[in-house]
Amino acid sequence: MHQRLDDLTRSAGLCDSGRATELARREIPLLVQALRSVLAAHEPDEHGRCPVCRDQSPRLPFRRRPSMPCRAYLAVQLRLGTIEAAASRRPRLKRHRATHLHSVS
Numbered sequence: 001m002h003q004r005l006d007d008l009t010r011s012a013g014l015c016d017s018g019r020a021t022e023l024a025r026r027e028i029p030l031l032v033q034a035l036r037s038v039l040a041a042h043e044p045d046e047h048g049r050c051p052v053c054r055d056q057s058p059r060l061p062f063r064r065r066p067s068m069p070c071r072a073y074l075a076v077q078l079r080l081g082t083i084e085a086a087a088s089r090r091p092r093l094k095r096h097r098a099t100h101l102h103s104v105s
Contacts, residue, residue: 035076042072 008027012020042050050070069077 038072039076042070044069044073
């Protein structure tokens with residue numbers, strides 16, 4: 001799979017614009033379909049947990065894991081820039097720094 005992706009990247013950079021358009025029309029829908037199927041497998045449940053990643057992590061009966069996006073979703077969001085876009089739309093909360101207490105000698 002990595003070899004095919006490398007070949008596509010190399011071909012897109014080396015071919016003329018007509019060939020690049022033809023390559024994009026043929027390959028982009030296939031790449032989108034493959035990405036959607038990976039993301040569908042990692043679709044979060046009603047608690048926000050990924051069924052694939054949840055099953056791979058060690059279970060501790062007394063500890064509840066926080067719901068957070070799995071690595072597959074995070075990787076895609078980072079690459080496509082959707083995390084930065086969502087973060088820029090959210091208002092930032094002020095964080096207060098803890099001040100140092102005077103040490104007693």
